[in-house]
Amino acid sequence: MxxxxxxxxxxxxxxxxxxxxxxxxxxxxxxxxxxxxxxxxxxxxxxxxxxxxxxxxxxxxxxxxxxxxxxxxxxxxxxxxxxxxxxxxxxxxxxxANAPLVEAVPLAALLAQLNGMGLTLGVMTNDSEQSARSHLGRSGVHDAFRHIIGFDSGHGAKPAPGPLLAFATAVGIAPERIVMVGDSPHDLEAGRAAGMQTVAVLTGPIGVERLAPIADCVLPDIGHLPDWIVTAP
Known part of the structure; x- marks a missing residue:
């Protein structure tokens, strides 16, 4: 594959x-x-x-x-x-940390599929690391991710590339072989600055017209990632 x-x-x-x-x-x-x-x-x-x-x-x-x-x-x-x-x-x-969580897609099944494809997964959020770990734990998917990075984890915040490059270093994978997936220009600008591929999703409040110019691809939601990952560019 x-x-x-x-x-x-x-x-x-x-x-x-x-x-x-x-x-x-x-x-x-x-x-x-x-x-x-x-x-x-x-x-x-x-x-x-x-x-x-x-x-x-x-x-x-x-x-x-x-x-x-x-x-x-x-x-x-x-x-x-x-x-x-x-x-x-x-x-x-x-x-x-106690906000009502609504998954964009059933996360456990999707993340298990991506891990099964041999992909290394991580989270980089401009939320705090503690809040991120709480949310992922409440959804039962905390352990699906190799690293979870917040704005307060010591690497900076998006749109700066620092936290994305910290993830690349931690997992030992070249930035160009990593996809940054997000719903905002901050996510995509950080990904581009880090030399990563960028995928936008439409499960946030920002529309395709603002995301498409700075994304390699725009998907309705993260559930479409497995097919995109294995489709030849």
Missing amino acids: TRRADAILFDKDGTLFEFGATWNAWGRAALQSLSAGDEALLARLADAIRFDLCRDGFTADSPVVAGTAAETADCLAVHLPGRSAAEIEHELSRSA
Whole structure:
């Protein structure tokens, strides 16, 4: 069997887990907790992180979509005098670890198939490593991945290539033989900067028109990866 790659590095939110179904309800709850019943403050906080209160969802340009928890906390801290960004980040991370998870596809079966094909799997997310491990553990797929890297794992965050190159070094696979799979420009820009192949999926809030120009391929979801991996380019 001829393969395009020897390893796959996944983004988490919007890629392994469907973004809207997982994070929109969490977003409103987190904002309501931070605003403590102050409707005007709720509106300011929602605007700061681009959460549409009318449709109960994050917009495509929200820092929550592709940024780190620290970046989101910085945006919120401006409107919460007396609370540090670090304190807000800790509160967000604690609640995010218990967010309702909706898998983009049945993960256990897909990851078992990819591992069975001899592929090395990893996760690089701009979420915290602790939150990522919690989510993957709750879904029963933590052990399917060789490495799980968060923005706080010591290698930086996307769109910088550092954490992707750290994964390549750790598994001993050349970057060009690794596929970075994600739902945001940050994922794909990081993959390109690292010299990896890039695959976009449409299970996040960002549409094909923004992803296609920086992706080698756009797939509806990660369930299409096995066929793509073994299809000659």
